[in-house]
Amino acid sequence: MWNYYFKLGLMSLRRNPILTSLMVLILGFGVGASMTAYTVMHVLGGDPIPHKSGKMFVPQLDTGSAEDYKAGDEPDLQLGYLDTDAMLRARHGSNRTAVYGIAPIVDAQRKDLPPSGEAGLAMTRGFFEMFELPFRFGGPWNAAEDDAGSDVVVIGRVLSEKLFGAEDPSGRSVRLADRDYRIVGVLDLWRPVPRYYRLLSGSSPTESEQVMVPFRNAISREWRNDGWTNCNGSSPDEPGFAGFLKRECNWIQYWVQLNDAAAVAEYRDYLAAHLAQQRKLGRFKRPDNIRLRDVREWLAFNDVVDADTRLQTYLAFGFLLVCIVNVVGLLLAKFTARSGEIGVRRALGATRGNIISQYLVETVVIGLAGALLGLALSYAGLLVVDHYSFESAGIAKHDPWMVAATVAVAIVSAVLAGLLPTWRAALQVPALQLKSQ
Amino acid sequence: MLTMKNLSKIYCTHLIETHALRGFDIEVREGEFVAVTGPSGSGKTTFLNIAGLLEDFSDGDFLFDGASVRGLGDDARSRLRNQKIGFIFQGFNLIPDLNLFDNVEVPLRYRGFNAQERKRRIELSLERVGLSSRMKHYPAELSGGQQQRVAIARALAGEPRLLLADEPTGNLDTAMARGVMELLEEINSQGTTIVMVTHDAELAQRAQRNVHIIDGQVSDFDRNISLLRPRAAAVAIPA
Numbered sequence: 001m002w003n004y005y006f007k008l009g010l011m012s013l014r015r016n017p018i019l020t021s022l023m024v025l026i027l028g029f030g031v032g033a034s035m036t037a038y039t040v041m042h043v044l045g046g047d048p049i050p051h052k053s054g055k056m057f058v059p060q061l062d063t064g065s066a067e068d069y070k071a072g073d074e075p076d077l078q079l080g081y082l083d084t085d086a087m088l089r090a091r092h093g094s095n096r097t098a099v100y101g102i103a104p105i106v107d108a109q110r111k112d113l114p115p116s117g118e119a120g121l122a123m124t125r126g127f128f129e130m131f132e133l134p135f136r137f138g139g140p141w142n143a144a145e146d147d148a149g150s151d152v153v154v155i156g157r158v159l160s161e162k163l164f165g166a167e168d169p170s171g172r173s174v175r176l177a178d179r180d181y182r183i184v185g186v187l188d189l190w191r192p193v194p195r196y197y198r199l200l201s202g203s204s205p206t207e208s209e210q211v212m213v214p215f216r217n218a219i220s221r222e223w224r225n226d227g228w229t230n231c232n233g234s235s236p237d238e239p240g241f242a243g244f245l246k247r248e249c250n251w252i253q254y255w256v257q258l259n260d261a262a263a264v265a266e267y268r269d270y271l272a273a274h275l276a277q278q279r280k281l282g283r284f285k286r287p288d289n290i291r292l293r294d295v296r297e298w299l300a301f302n303d304v305v306d307a308d309t310r311l312q313t314y315l316a317f318g319f320l321l322v323c324i325v326n327v328v329g330l331l332l333a334k335f336t337a338r339s340g341e342i343g344v345r346r347a348l349g350a351t352r353g354n355i356i357s358q359y360l361v362e363t364v365v366i367g368l369a370g371a372l373l374g375l376a377l378s379y380a381g382l383l384v385v386d387h388y389s390f391e392s393a394g395i396a397k398h399d400p401w402m403v404a405a406t407v408a409v410a411i412v413s414a415v416l417a418g419l420l421p422t423w424r425a426a427l428q429v430p431a432l433q434l435k436s437q
Numbered sequence: 438m439l440t441m442k443n444l445s446k447i448y449c450t451h452l453i454e455t456h457a458l459r460g461f462d463i464e465v466r467e468g469e470f471v472a473v474t475g476p477s478g479s480g481k482t483t484f485l486n487i488a489g490l491l492e493d494f495s496d497g498d499f500l501f502d503g504a505s506v507r508g509l510g511d512d513a514r515s516r517l518r519n520q521k522i523g524f525i526f527q528g529f530n531l532i533p534d535l536n537l538f539d540n541v542e543v544p545l546r547y548r549g550f551n552a553q554e555r556k557r558r559i560e561l562s563l564e565r566v567g568l569s570s571r572m573k574h575y576p577a578e579l580s581g582g583q584q585q586r587v588a589i590a591r592a593l594a595g596e597p598r599l600l601l602a603d604e605p606t607g608n609l610d611t612a613m614a615r616g617v618m619e620l621l622e623e624i625n626s627q628g629t630t631i632v633m634v635t636h637d638a639e640l641a642q643r644a645q646r647n648v649h650i651i652d653g654q655v656s657d658f659d660r661n662i663s664l665l666r667p668r669a670a671a672v673a674i675p676a
Contacts, residue, residue: 004546011534344530347491348591349519349547351512430491 005358009365016334020366023330027370027417030323031410032377037309037316039378039402040385045305048192049132053295055259056130059087059271060293063248065232066285075289076230076250077200077302081219082283083274084252088124088215092270093256093263095130098215099123099198100252101226106211107175108163118159119226120211121198122218128154130257131197136160138170138185141214145184149216153181156210160186176211177221187212194304196295198253200228225251248283264292320413327366327417335359335421339428346430359422360415367414371407378406438599438630439465439488444497446483446653457483458653461497465632467598470625472644473634480653481634482603488632489522489601490514502598519547523592523629527604529584531576531591537563538572541591548595562590566620582613589620593629600624602633606640618643 013020047053061083062075079087084098102122107115127133128140137160141152153174160169173180191208222241231249238246258264271290278284293301335342342355350358444461447454458480465471475481486492487499490506499506502521506514524530531540538559545555563569566586568579576584585605592600602621606614618640625631633644641647649656 001546015534340530341532344532345543345547346515347489347518347524347530348544349515349595351515351547353512354515354547 001354001357002361005361006365008358009362012362013365013369016337019330019334020369023327023334023366024369024373026323026326026330027367027410027414028373028377030320031370031374031406031413032381034313034316034320035374035378035402035406035409036381036385037313038405039382041305041309041313042402043193044309045299046193047296047299048194048196049295052130052132052257055257056295057256057258057264057267057292058298059254059256059267060289060291061271061275061284062286062289063232063250063284064286065248069286071287073289075291078228078230078250079252079254080248080250081245081252083278084254086274086278087254087256090270090274092267093258095126095257096255097124097126097130098252098254099127100215100218101198101209102211102213102218102223103226104176104211104213104223105178106159106163107178109175113163118211119209120213121209122213122215122223124215126257127197127212127255130255131192133190134188136186136188137168138183141184146214147216149214149218149220151179151181151217152184152214154185154187154212155183156187156208156212157189159210176213177223179221181213194299196299196304197255198227199298199302199304200253219245227251258292268292320409324413324417327414328420331363331418331421332424335425339425342425342428343430346428352426355426356422359425360418363414363418363422364411366418367411368407370414371410374410375403375406438467438469438502439463439632440498440500441484441487442498444487444499445495446480446487446492447495456653458487458494460654463648463655465630467630468625468628470622470631470645471633471648472641472646473632473648473650474636474638474641475650475656479650481650483653484650485601485603485632485634488599489524490518515547519544519595521598523595523597523600525585525588525592525600525602525605527607529576529581529588529608531584531587533576536573536575537568537579537587537590540576540587541594544591544595558594558596559590562594563587565593566590580613581609582616585609585613585617586620589617589624593624598630600629600631602631604635605633606635606637614640 049056058077059079060075060077061079062073063080063083064073064076079098088096088098100122102120103117104120105115106118121127125140125143125146136157138154140154141150144150145152153176155163155169155174163169163174164172169183169186172183174183175181189208195208224241224244229249229251231247256267258267268290272288275284275288275290345355345358441461441463444458445456446458446461447456449455461480461484463484473481473484483492487494488501490501490509501517506517509517532543535543541559541562542555545558550558559572560569563572566589568583568586568590571579571583576587579587585608589605600621605621606617609617614637621631621633622643631644633640635641
C-alpha cells in the first residue's frame, strides 16, 4: 500500500505545480538556512578526536598573585616555562607535549621566492603522536633531537610544495631565522576543526601551521610566543629572554595523555606535589586550584561555539518554523481543494487511516523535494560562509551525517506541516463532499 | 438486504434542528431494483447516505445484510462499504488525475487484492461497461455517459451486493441516460440489489418498485411492483 501512496504523492506533485513549487521552495529555504547554520555550529563544536578526547587533558595551575585572589577563580589557561620544563622532565602520564606559537622567517634562498614569515609551532615530539598528525614524507624528529633541541624541522605540505614541489625534501635544509634546519618530515594536509590543540593562538591562520620545530630548540633560539601571553607582577623583572622564562608568565599550552581514571588521580597527586615543592621555593601564593579538562570539556569551557553562532542557529530554526507554518497553510488549501477525492475514496472503502497514510506520504514526497532543494541551498550557504567568515573559513563542509540530517529535517518538517491538514482531511464527512462534487 | 425501522436523522446547528428523516421505515430485499423518488429536500440523499454507511443516523434501527450497524466504528463501516456496497453518483466522481484503470482500481486497493487479481477485475468490469479499450484514457477524455459507465465499472469491480445510485442519469442526455439505465437493469438481472434515487419519473417506472419520500418519511410505496420483472417478489414494507 505504501508504494501506492508514494505513487499518488508523486502524481500529486504534478497536480498543482505552482502550489507545490511554492511549498517545496519554502521548505527548501527553511531547511537550507537552518542546516547551514547548524552545520557551522556542528563543525565548530564537534569532537575533533572522538576516540581519544576523554584521554587528553589540559592541566591548569593557579599561579596568580595573592593580592587579588578570590576563592574559586579560574586558573590561567596556559602554563609558564618553569612549570612546563619541570612537567616535561618528570614525564608523568603516558604522553605529553608543550606547544607554543612561533612565526619564523623562512628563507628558501631562491631568487624567485623571497623570504616569508610562516606560522609555526614549537613543540615536543609527543605532539605528533597525541594529535595523530599525518606524515606525507619522513616522520617526527627523534627523542634525542627533542631533548637536545636540535635544528630539525617538520614542515607542512603547503610549504613543502611551495619550496620543493612534489618531491620528498626529507634530509634537505631550510633556513629559519638565519639558521639551517634539517627537514625530517613533511606533514600531509592537517587541519583539525576546531584548532583544539592551541585555542589561545594570537591569530587564526586559514592554513594550519607549516613549520614545526622542537620546543627546546625554539627556547634556545629565544623565539618569543606568537600568541597569548599572560604575566603577573609578582615575580622580579629580569632582563632578556632568560628573565622572561623565569617570570610568572603563562604562554605555553600543555597537554598530557592519561588513559584511565587512576592515571588522572595519579597525575593530580603529582601536580599537587609539584605545587608543594614550588611553594617551598617561594612560588604559588594561592591555595591549590588544579584543573584537568579533557578535550570536550576544554572546548566547552573555551566557548568554541560562541553565543553568536548559537543564536544564528536558533534564529535559523525559528525561520524554519515560520516556513513550516506557511506550508501548513498551503497544504490546508491543497487538501481542501481535494475534499471531493477524499469523499470518493472514503465512499469506496478507505478508512481514516488510509487517508491519513496517503496524505502523510504525500507530504513526505514534498519533504523529499524540499530536502533536495535544502541540500543545494545549504551547500550554497556554506560556500558563502566559507567566503565571508574568517572563523570558519574552509572548515564548514557537509559530511554524510549532515546530508542525512538535512534530509531528515526536511521530511520531519514536511510531516509536521502535514499533520493538521491531513487530520482535517481525514475528518471530512464523505457524504457532504460527494453531493457537492 | 436493508431494513430501516423508525429511523430518524437530525442535523443540529447551534440555532436549529433539521429533521431530515423521521419515522423512516423501509425494507429492501436481496435482488430488488428500488427507485426512490421525492421532491428536493425530502430526504432521498440522506436516506442513501445512511444506507451506504456514509452517514450515521440519530435514532431507530438499521439492519444491513441482517446485522445492526448501530455503533459500528469507522473502520468497520469502511470495510462494509468496500466489500458490499457500490456507489454511483450524479456527478460521476471519478478522480481526474487517474486514468480509467487506476480509477476502477481504487476500491480494489483498499480491499487488499494483489496486482494480478486487481487487473483481472478491472479488465472484467471495464469490459462489462464496454470501455475495455480505453483503460489508459483519463476521465476528461470521455463523454458524460462514458464517465458514468466508468463509475459503474468502479462500483462493480468489488462485486458488491448492493448498488446505491444517486441520480445516476441526472447529468446525462436522454440517449446516454437510457444506456446507463439499461446497464443498471442488466446488473440487477444478474442479482445485484439496486437502490436508485431519481427525479425522473420515466426511469423510476422502470424499477421493480418505487418508494416515494416526502418530508423525511416514506409516503407511498409498492405502487409499481413492475410487471416487467415477474421474478421479483412483492415486498412487504412495514407500516
